[in-house]
Amino acid sequence: MDSDDEPLTLSAHALAALSEFKTEEKERLEKFEAMYKSSEEQFDKNQTISIDVFQEDWQLSQFWYTDMTAATLGRALLDGADSTTVVVIASAPSVYAAIKNFAPEDVPTEHIYLLEFDDRFRVLGGPHFSKYDYNYPEDIPEHLRNKCHRLLIDPPFLEPECQTKSAQAAKNLLVKDKNEKTTGGDLKFKLITSTGERMKEVVQRNYPDTKQTNYYPEHKNGLSNEFRCYASFECNYWQFESDEN
Secondary structure: OOHHHOOOOOOHHHHHHHHHHHHHHHHHHHHHHHHHHHHHHOOOOOOOOOHHHOOOOHHHOOOOEOHHHHHHHHHHHHOOOOOOOOEEEEOOHHHHHHHHOOOHHHOOOOOEEEEEOOHHHHHHHHHHEEEOOOOOOOOOOHHHOOOEOEEEEOOOOOOHHHHHHHHHHHHHHEOOOOOOEOOOOOEOOEEEEEEEHHHHHHHHHHOOOOEEEOOOOOEOOOOOOOEEEEEOOOEOOEOEOOOOO
């Protein structure tokens, strides 16, 4: 018999690893389904859910931030906010999950919303979740239209059309008054967009309020594309790049 026709066999070690993976995946799915059922029956805004419960869907270009990056971006959004500050996180569910795990005293506002294409994340946001498709930037929730003071938007695809349409959605979400202050004297308006470095020119064209910062967001599974953070403000976590040419 030709050796090419021989059936492929896995080593005992490989079979054990495959079995362990299947077991872990089954347990993860069972846990997620239980949480989803519970959230449908009665949403608990205080429940803590790790982003790791949600398997990344690469077809949707889902790549979760590391816990440190997600927490940093979340804190940058909330720093200096007050009880009336409206915060929106678009296409970055790992950041929303991080904020959900913050201590109550570190979350100054209850007006924090998640916009995401993947319906699984209703588990995280409950009534603060809205389905969002970057292809339709005009179809944003009416209760958030030009009501958002602070926005983190992470376009899912590193290509100009996605970036441009996401920027149009951002414009529809953000408040028009960019000079309003919080009760603590901080600017209410803050904009962050995190995306691949090769999108720099597109970002700068579409988000004139932002500048490239010296902060490098990191992902759990180590993306080969280098990511950069663009923001309308400096803070304890980053400064603007001194040379943007």
